[in-house]
Amino acid sequence: MDSLKDTVWDVLISGTGLPQSLLALALSRSGKRVLHLDPNDYYGGAEAAFSLQEATDWVGQVNLASKPTPFSAASITQHRIDEGSLGPRLGFSRAYSISLSPHLIYARSNLVPALVSSKVYRQLEFLAVGSWWIYDAKEERQGGSPEEEEASTILQDQKILRKIPGSREDVFADKSIDLRSTRSLMKVLKLTADAGAHSTIISESGDQSWPDFLASRYKIDSKLQAPLQALTLSPAPPSRTSVSYAIPQMHRHLTSIGIFGPGFGAVVPKWGGLAEIAQVACRAGAVGGGVYVLKKGIESIDIPVQPPASPTTAEMTDHLLPTIKLEGGDEVKARWIIGTPSTLHGFSDEIPKQQMTSVEVTHITAIISSALTSLFPPPAEGSPPPASTVAVLPPGTIRPPQSLSFADMPSIYLIIHSSDTGECPEGQSIIYASIALSHPSVSQFLSSAIETFLSAVPGEAISPDILCTLAYKQHYSVPSSSPPSNTQKAHAGGVADHDSSQCCGILHLYDLSPSLALEDDVLKNVRAVWEHATADEGNSRGAFMQFEDRVGFGSEDDEDAQ
Numbered sequence: 001m002d003s004l005k006d007t008v009w010d011v012l013i014s015g016t017g018l019p020q021s022l023l024a025l026a027l028s029r030s031g032k033r034v035l036h037l038d039p040n041d042y043y044g045g046a047e048a049a050f051s052l053q054e055a056t057d058w059v060g061q062v063n064l065a066s067k068p069t070p071f072s073a074a075s076i077t078q079h080r081i082d083e084g085s086l087g088p089r090l091g092f093s094r095a096y097s098i099s100l101s102p103h104l105i106y107a108r109s110n111l112v113p114a115l116v117s118s119k120v121y122r123q124l125e126f127l128a129v130g131s132w133w134i135y136d137a138k139e140e141r142q143g144g145s146p147e148e149e150e151a152s153t154i155l156q157d158q159k160i161l162r163k164i165p166g167s168r169e170d171v172f173a174d175k176s177i178d179l180r181s182t183r184s185l186m187k188v189l190k191l192t193a194d195a196g197a198h199s200t201i202i203s204e205s206g207d208q209s210w211p212d213f214l215a216s217r218y219k220i221d222s223k224l225q226a227p228l229q230a231l232t233l234s235p236a237p238p239s240r241t242s243v244s245y246a247i248p249q250m251h252r253h254l255t256s257i258g259i260f261g262p263g264f265g266a267v268v269p270k271w272g273g274l275a276e277i278a279q280v281a282c283r284a285g286a287v288g289g290g291v292y293v294l295k296k297g298i299e300s301i302d303i304p305v306q307p308p309a310s311p312t313t314a315e316m317t318d319h320l321l322p323t324i325k326l327e328g329g330d331e332v333k334a335r336w337i338i339g340t341p342s343t344l345h346g347f348s349d350e351i352p353k354q355q356m357t358s359v360e361v362t363h364i365t366a367i368i369s370s371a372l373t374s375l376f377p378p379p380a381e382g383s384p385p386p387a388s389t390v391a392v393l394p395p396g397t398i399r400p401p402q403s404l405s406f407a408d409m410p411s412i413y414l415i416i417h418s419s420d421t422g423e424c425p426e427g428q429s430i431i432y433a434s435i436a437l438s439h440p441s442v443s444q445f446l447s448s449a450i451e452t453f454l455s456a457v458p459g460e461a462i463s464p465d466i467l468c469t470l471a472y473k474q475h476y477s478v479p480s481s482s483p484p485s486n487t488q489k490a491h492a493g494g495v496a497d498h499d500s501s502q503c504c505g506i507l508h509l510y511d512l513s514p515s516l517a518l519e520d521d522v523l524k525n526v527r528a529v530w531e532h533a534t535a536d537e538g539n540s541r542g543a544f545m546q547f548e549d550r551v552g553f554g555s556e557d558d559e560d561a562q
Contacts, residue, residue: 004291004332009035011533012324012332014298014339016282017045018101018274019509019526023338025118025281026530026545028288028458030537035334036282036290039297039327039343043209043279046070046342046474046511047101049272052093052400055470062472064217067297068345073443074472081465082367088369089492090467091425098365098423098470100275102415102432104233104266104517106127106252107259111523115277118545123280126258126267127421130379130386132164134227135453136391161375161391161456166265167257169380177224184218188228192250193341206244210234213243230392230411231517235361237395237410249305252517263380264516268388274518287550299325301337301347303505321504336502340511341477345370347506359476362513366431370464371547372457374420387420390516391453397446398449401441412449413516428467436514443471470471476514507532 007450011030014018020036023041027034040061042048042384050058055076063075064262080091117122137160152376171185191197205213213232214228216218226240234241256265286292302323320331337344376387397408405524415432417423425431433446446468454464507529513519527544534541 001045001172004035004293005330007031007033007035007323009332009333009334011035011336011338012037012334014046014337015343016040016043016278016294017293017340018047018278018281018512019341019522020045020339020343021278021285021337022193022279022523022526023121023509023530024285024290026526028285028290028532029547030534030541032534033333034285034287034288034290036292037296037298037326038292038294040299041295043282044100044272044275045278045292045340047274049097049098049099049275049361050095050099052076052090052468054093055098058418059314059460059470059472067229070342070343071124072475073471074470076468076470079466080480081412081467086425088425089100090367091428092155095274095425096367096430097275097421098367098425099275100269100363101274101430101533102417103274103512103515104268104388104415106266106517107256108252108265109518110187110520111277111518114523117550118284118547120155120284123283124276125270126260127270127387128264128384129266129268129388129390130264130376130383130388131374132230133161133389133391134164134230135391135397135456136160136162137397137456139559161453161458164230166231166253167230167263176235181220181224183466185224185228188214188220188250189254192247192316193254195251196350201247202244207243208243210238210241210243210246211238213246216269216354226394229394229533233413233512235315235516236397237358237408239407261383263378263383264386268421269418270387270420276511295327296301296330297327298337298344298347299327301506322506336507337365338507338509338533340509342511346510359436359514361436361476362432362442362446363470363472363474364433364443364450366433366450366455366466367429367468368431368464369467370429370457370460370462371418372416372429372464373429374457374459375416384513385420389416391416393449393453398452401439401445404439411444414450414518434516438514442556447471512548522559 010028011034013024013034013036016036016038024034024036037324042054059074059076060068081089163170163178165174165185168186170191171177171182171189174478177185191201196426207372210229210232211222211225220228229241231253232241232246234245234249253265257263259265260267268529282292304320308525321335322337323331323333324332324337325401334501376386378385391414393412395406396409398412400406400409417430417432419426419428431450433450435442435446439445450466464530509529510525512522530544
């Protein structure tokens with residue numbers, strides 16, 4: 001550790017989550033001295049991916065944590081399978097790569113061109129997200145009298161999964177939609193796809209709830225409102241999903257279809273989701289001269305009185321720089337300390353100007369004994385085989401936890417991955433289930449929803465078993481006036497409150513939002529922080545994440561080196 005102490009670092013990055021790792025990638029050609037720390041013994045932070053044993057170890061770390069963490073109430077359970085079950089059993093630990101952050105990446109995401117221009121795309125493999133499904137059953141709305149219970153039992157036999165029509169072609173191909181509804185849906189799709197029409201609609205109806213807007217303006221009934229709500233990926237209940245939120249989300253979905261191939265508009269990284277991107281970005285940072293130390297967090301930060309706005313070399317002496325005490329007692333000096341709220345908790349008095357509120361998301365990841373092949377049809381002729389699919393259980397299809405009404409309930413989202421993702425053995429699949437709901441029995445509710453969903457999957461000769469579940473809660477801070485998945489939108493600048501004349505101090509990245517799709521503002525925030533940390537270079541710093549191949553390396557050699 002002497003070399004760390006003896007170096008005055010230009011940038012110290014705390015944590016190896018996706019935002020920090022993208023910043024490390026952006027700085028990898030800057031020539032700056034970068035120290036990248038993580039208190040964990042693994043890369044990826046809140047976006048990490050684990051084997052079964054690593055997941056078990058992580059559960060223990062979460063539940064015994066002495067410092068604030070974005071996770072709580074973690075558990076992992078290997079389920080007992082009946083002796084007569086013919087399905088596959090749980091494999092060995094490293095046959096699995098369970099993601100804590102199974103986000104979708106839309107083709108329109110600004111991350112995609114950044115990964116290309118920075119050359120790291122060569123080390124990544126992306127897989128198609130195929131069909132979107134909606135669970136269609138109303139039996140849980142029944143109950144009470146014997147007659148209603150009987151009706152409920154009858155309807156349980158009618159539980160089905162319907163493919164969500166996510167494009168004009170899908171709407172026309174769906175024979176279950178009558179002509180009048182088809183015309184109405186086409187008008188909605190035309191509106192949301194036309195970015196030029198958004199400002200007028202949002203100024204007129206932006207605060208109206210999305211279902212009310214669909215019903216009043218387009219006469220779309222509740223049955224067809226549910227798929228349109230699902231495509232927004234809103235973590236809020238339908239009644240609290242506004243038009244101003246829903247339309248841009250629908251636009252992103254519709255305009256992404258066909259960019260990478262026919263019939264699909266989103267992808268997922270192979271081998272563990274966003275953790276794979278974080279690892280590749282960190283490797284690029286290391287090739288660029290960054291120093292990485294795991295199991296080494298920050299104990300305290302001492303920032304002296306700010307030096308002059310344009311200090312001379314003599315004025316910028318070591319004693320004017322922040323001193324960072326690391327776990328284990330070592331001390332280092334750095335001009336900039338950069339991290340997310342979860343990695344710099346308690347080290348900075350600066351908070352966003354917006355009033356913040358906490359959003360709790362419950363996650364259950366289930367390893368399934370079946371490949372669930374019927375959920376992965378090619379989305380269109382000529383499209384690549386999908387390795388991921390999305391299923392939505394809207395409010396009203398599952399009885400809510402006690403004391404909650406259907407109006408209180410957000411949708412339950414399931415992201416299902418096949419073994420092609422490299423996250424489980426062949427013949428199995430993984431369901432990533434989540435719901436933005438705080439309630440004592442939400443974990444049991446979400447487990448029940450997974451079982452209900454599995455009972456509706458068609459074409460299963462053997463009833464699928466749940467082999468193992470990883471459950472945990474994740475806590476996000478979001479602006480009180482914004483939908484939960486707009487977290488990043490309120491903080492895209494990241495450094496808005498910093499004096500641009502400052503030459504050292506703390507800069508803030510922001511944790512990912514609860515949205516199931518990666519938001520563009522993640523990279524916007526990274527860029528804003530990068531611009532601040534490299535302001536001393538002026539025009540010589542180059543374009544953000546636009547790199548040429550390293551001199552002396554071919555594309556394959558560069559790939560191996562990183």
